Amino acid sequence: MSVVEVRTAPAYGVVIERGILVGLGERVRGVSSAAKTLVVTDSNVAELYLDTAVAALEAQGFEATSFVLEAGEKSKNPQTYLNIIDDLAKNGFKRTDAIVALGGGVVGDVAGFAAATYMRGVDLIQVPTTLLAMIDSSIGGKTGVDLPLGKNLLGAFYQPKLVVADIEVLSSLPACEWKNGVGEGVKYACLAGGEIAEILKRGLNESNLERFVYLCASYKADIVARDEKESGLRMLLNLGHTLGHALEKQSGFTMPHGVAVACGIERMAFAARTRRQLSVEDHEAIRAMLVKYSLTCAADINDEILAYVAMDKKSQGKEHISIVEISGIGDCRINKMTYDEFEDYIMTKQGV
Ligand SMILES: NC(=O)c1ccc[n+]([C@@H]2O[C@H](COP(=O)([O-])OP(=O)(O)OC[C@H]3O[C@@H](n4cnc5c(N)ncnc54)[C@H](O)[C@@H]3O)[C@@H](O)[C@H]2O)c1
Incomplete structure (x- = not known):
């Protein structure tokens, strides 16, 4: 226990x-x-x-x-x-x-x-x-x-x-729901790095499952205790969610939440690598985790998806989007951007 x-x-x-x-x-x-x-x-x-x-x-x-x-x-x-x-x-x-x-x-x-x-x-x-x-x-x-x-x-x-x-x-739990849960697990791997990332890289299985749940729950508990109402630090837990929510919405909520989050993480990692914020090595490691659990993104980030992001921002009455940038496995940070800056960030193609 x-x-x-x-x-x-x-x-x-x-x-x-x-x-x-x-x-x-x-x-x-x-x-x-x-x-x-x-x-x-x-x-x-x-x-x-x-x-x-x-x-x-x-x-x-x-x-x-x-x-x-x-x-x-x-x-x-x-x-x-x-x-x-x-x-x-x-x-x-x-x-x-x-x-x-x-x-x-x-x-x-x-x-x-x-x-x-x-x-x-x-x-x-x-x-x-x-x-x-x-x-x-x-x-x-x-x-x-x-x-x-x-x-x-x-x-x-x-x-x-x-x-x-x-x-x-x-x-x-059906296989698709495992995948869904691991999607959120990849989020913790990017945020916390360490043993959570190691378990996902090696392979989540019966013998390490309880430990994995404990580590992820501990990470979340720590963040929540420091920022219960999401006025700052807790926004870290929204890694991958800006695009994730838009993808869920576009799919009519048929795309599972964790799968959509994984998709958002993949795009954020790619954008960070192209901007030289994230090392090639860490980007490859994140990609490998997503590939291992069949969580690579099939969705195309197109104008329709970006329109959903804009709509979300509008419905929250906010000037800026708080996004979580990945600078390394275990090194993520919150950055505020306007919607236009976010579009530019996520659609960037140069560099790789
Ligand atoms: N409150 C929060 O902080 C927070 C964080 C992340 C996600 N969410 C929300 O969580 C929801 C997604 O949760 P979810 O992925 O657990 O989906 P879910 O609750 O729909 O469960 C997924 C499916 O698994 C089935 N299921 C559940 N337990 C099972 C079991 N032990 N064996 C067999 N089948 C089982 C359910 O019947 C359902 O069909 C979304 O609405 C999302 O917005 C909330």
Whole structure:
């Protein structure tokens, strides 16, 4: 077992262990005095792990009910959020009760937003079941839903009481979801370098998976603790996201988030190399990681994609885009640019 302490105010733990789902009730009991728990999950995860989660909660005396949303990004919308709120109200949930988010980032984000807002906030326990959710979305308190105009436009910062990551549940993850999670993993490899990058270069496997989750979670926890509301440092975690979000949007959200982020990283690395900001050696190493996990970008960065970037910038009412430049593996920095400068940066072709 490994535990990461997220030093926000208040602090909470990320407990990582194989088979820990059967002990979920004890873990929740340790952080919450709730009488009722609503387990929010999706249609795929419900079939696999809902009974175990509910039984584990009931064994500790919780009254456990469930809310199952349809799997997929399309469910991360205001209507699903309102349906969860309705369910809580109809079942008499009080401010002292709790929501358990059992699933990937979609479940974590929408259930987290319901927890943040129902009766002005109830206890939230994140139980991530995808690699992406374990290393990224379950930690740090970003919750929310998508609007027709863009991703995550409605949301709140709301830290969970606890994150329980059972490495065992990753055994049922489809190949495409592994790829999706590794996409965010490559982000950590570029940001942190060191052992995270080494594991990805050698190959992520059963024997190093728990360590990999621990290292990525620790990196994120450290950044979040230093900049909880993303006023500066935390923007580093958006490496690859400027283009990534635009690609997701262009695909009608059929391109998985982590795959889109990997694509954004590939382009940022290429641009940095052509501008001699990134060494040929480090660029090749990043490329090799992307190739190893079949994450190289098939999408063409064209005017349509750039128009989505511009639209994003406009909807946020910002003059500048904060982008994360890669100067080396383990050496990334935030730089503010105008949209025109970004277009120039990303479309650069000279040099290589
Ligand atoms: N809050 C944050 O800080 C943050 C960070 C990164 C991404 N996100 C968000 O996370 C979302 C993406 O999350 P995701 O990639 O986990 O997608 P997801 O939640 O849609 O899960 C992906 C698929 O895997 C299935 N699944 C989940 N766990 C499984 C398991 N153990 N076995 C078999 N199938 C399983 C799900 O049913 C789903 O079909 C996006 O909405 C993104 O915006 C949020």
